[in-house]
Amino acid sequence: MLIRHSDLILPSEITPPEIYRERRRFMQGMGALAAGAALGAMEDATAGAKLAGVRASTYTPGEDKTPYKDVTTYNNFYEFGTDKSDPAANAGSLRTRPWTVAVEGEVRQPKVWDIDTLLKLAPLEERVYRMRCVEGWSMVIPWVGFPLAEIIRRAEPTGKAKYVEFVTLNDPKQMPGQRSRVLDWPYVEGLRLDEAMHPLTLLAVGLYGEVLPNQNGAPIRLVVPWKYGFKSAKSIVKIRFVEKQPLTAWMAATPEEYGFYSNVNPQVDHPRWSQAKERRIGEFFKRDTLMFNGYGNQVAQLYRGMDLKRFF
Ligand SMILES: Nc1nc2c(c(=O)[nH]1)N[C@H]1C(S)=C(S)[C@@H](COP(=O)(O)O)O[C@H]1N2
Ligand SMILES: [Mo]
Numbered sequence: 001m002l003i004r005h006s007d008l009i010l011p012s013e014i015t016p017p018e019i020y021r022e023r024r025r026f027m028q029g030m031g032a033l034a035a036g037a038a039l040g041a042m043e044d045a046t047a048g049a050k051l052a053g054v055r056a057s058t059y060t061p062g063e064d065k066t067p068y069k070d071v072t073t074y075n076n077f078y079e080f081g082t083d084k085s086d087p088a089a090n091a092g093s094l095r096t097r098p099w100t101v102a103v104e105g106e107v108r109q110p111k112v113w114d115i116d117t118l119l120k121l122a123p124l125e126e127r128v129y130r131m132r133c134v135e136g137w138s139m140v141i142p143w144v145g146f147p148l149a150e151i152i153r154r155a156e157p158t159g160k161a162k163y164v165e166f167v168t169l170n171d172p173k174q175m176p177g178q179r180s181r182v183l184d185w186p187y188v189e190g191l192r193l194d195e196a197m198h199p200l201t202l203l204a205v206g207l208y209g210e211v212l213p214n215q216n217g218a219p220i221r222l223v224v225p226w227k228y229g230f231k232s233a234k235s236i237v238k239i240r241f242v243e244k245q246p247l248t249a250w251m252a253a254t255p256e257e258y259g260f261y262s263n264v265n266p267q268v269d270h271p272r273w274s275q276a277k278e279r280r281i282g283e284f285f286k287r288d289t290l291m292f293n294g295y296g297n298q299v300a301q302l303y304r305g306m307d308l309k310r311f312f
Contacts (some may be wrong), residue, residue: 028292042241045097047213051124051206054144059200060128061294066139072213075096076133077180077234079168079175080215086177087215094174096219103151104160105241113151115219120203121154122146126209127202127226131232132264132293138278143223144206149197157193157241164196166222167238180245183249189233190246190289192223194300200225200298203236226295227264259312263303264293268312 077087080094098114113121124144133140151163170186172178178185195201202223205212212218217234224231230250240246250258257271266276266289277286292299303311 005055021234045211045219046283047211047218049211051144051209051211053124054206054209055123055125057128059126061130061140063140064282065128065142066281068208071139071141071207072215074137076135076229077082077177077215078215079150079177079185079187079235081177082182088175088213091214091218093176094169094214094218096214096235097235099219101236102218102238103155103241104238105165106158106243107110108153108158109158111155113133118220119152122150122178125203127223129200129202130237130293130295131223131225131229132289133276134228134230134258134262134270134275135276136273138280138289140280142208143202143204144209145202145204145223148201148203148222149201151201151203151239152193152197155239155241160243161241163242163245164193165238165240165242166233166236167240168233169235169237180236184252185249187233187249188246189222189231189248191231193241194302195224195299198302200295224262226292226299228264230258231262232246239272261303261308261311263299263308263312264289265291265308265312267291268309292308 010212021043073088074084075087076084077091080087080090094190097115101115101118102110103113105112124146126142126144128140128142130138131141166189169175172185191201202225203220204217204223205220207213207216212221212237217232217236220236221234222232222236245260248258248260250262251260264275269275277290278289279286290296
């Protein structure tokens, strides 16, 4: 594992000042209401509320973080529309409490987790990850979360569990984009069990030290930094352990364009464009895309002996 320890900064120190100012104004408004108890509850769930007890990052690529504004306003989340600005504009209709995540299938300990119990399952830590969309843009995002392995371990997968399926909420009333059939809802993604168990694989509940904004997949979403962004399913309600490779939403839509593995790979072009380069949001010139998005030291052994052109 190649992990740098050069960036031990508390999330509070990197929150952009305009966010702090905005939050202070918000808190002052709340104070005027003298709603102390309500505030306590709000702090748990509201997008932008500070997450308590977050461990500083020991994972960082040592690259500039993409500004909060870009991370939260330039998104793909087709449940809220297909334009990059749609999720930030429309995701306000998503209710993130109450929220449960069902862990089921080939496990000895199936369980329906309440989101607030899940938040206390394991220490929250910051992980600064490179993220790369299949469309050719990338960001560096300080996620807050815990390894997916923490849930998997407690679920005790049976010998039949070979893959893990992730299912996003399916509710067109809250997710207006689901009224159009751009994908076969619900959004489904999947990982091989060993990919899911990998220490880099994160369940994120926040970014920039704060509760996840809805458009980034609140209240809980997957983050798999060596794969194209679409593998990182948002607003997850179900984690299912299965024997057979799951049919993901993108494979069902266009199987010749999106395979199950979807590892970031500059040598395997998308049928309609090259994957050799990417544009880091905020930069003008394109940069070379790195094999496994730069996480090869950690993950290449998962694919030893596999033809990655065939298993794209
Ligand atoms: N449920 C769901 N999850 C999703 C998507 C989506 O449309 N629906 N889009 C994916 C794609 S294509 C990308 S690039 C990332 C982008 O969001 P982020 O910047 O918040 O990670 O979310 C992924 N997760
Ligand atoms: Mo993407």
